[in-house]
Amino acid sequence: MFTGIVTAIGSVTSVEDRGDLRAVISCPWDPAGIDIGASIACSGVCLTVVDRGGQEGDAWFAVDISAETVSRTAQDQWREGRRLNLEPALRMGDELGGHIVTGHVDAVGRIALRRDVGGSDRFEILAGKAIAPYVAEKGSITVDGVSLTVNEVHDEANGDVRFALNIIPHTGEVTTLGSLQEGDSVNLEIDVLARYLKRMQSLAG
Structure with missing residues (x-):
């Protein structure tokens, strides 16, 4: 669950076709705070972190994007250089500053x-x-x-x-x-x- 309050802007640094797409997204976070298996909303799309690295302030995380997700999201969103709005999943006790967002594109x-x-x-x-x-x-x-x-x-x-x-x-x-x-x-x-x-x-x- 998310709130629609963006905490950072990331950028797609690489995209690899493995059947599904594997995208690596750069972000200004601390990689130690990005958990494998965590959910991150990427321009409104809830995706699961499958890898991460980098250093504080210059981190990256990887996500797998299915063909179904690609077909239902904005054109050219999953290409190198594309900037994305990022929001980590809501944690218990966090302020609900926007509204309840699921990360599923309608x-x-x-x-x-x-x-x-x-x-x-x-x-x-x-x-x-x-x-x-x-x-x-x-x-x-x-x-x-x-x-x-x-x-x-x-x-x-x-x-x-x-x-x-x-x-x-x-x-x-x-x-x-x-x-x-x-x-x-x-x-x-x-x-x-x-x-x-x-x-x-x-x-x-």
Whole structure:
């Protein structure tokens, strides 16, 4: 379980095709604090550490990524040089600063618009009809592993959903969101509470 509060930006330093992909990700952590078998959210994707090394402040960890995961995540995410938002799994007693995040990608969205508004960035993301019922104004959504609040929601004629977010300068600087451009793909995870509410609604109907 995660919170959507990014603690570091990492970078994919190598990718090896072993049937599944083996990716090595650099990070500014202490390798002694990265446990083999631990879960780390990598731009919103929960992955298991299978190896690690380096030194404090210049560490690395390795993860295996299945073909299923590759098919359900943002285009070109698993390539050398790609920067990733990193968050270790929530520990008992940690502050829940964002919202409850599972690290399971529900859909891939596309940045349809990016515009400067008063020093912050307004993003509009277009996503498929499958997640449209779960996106609500003032609700939570995870974008590339970052917990964000939805400002506006517009339903498209074809059933897709277009929603707006406001990215303050601090968030843009400490995550990869600040480098996103129109047309880029992003990993989306809907709020787990919205998922349960939709299920309850369907049973009540």
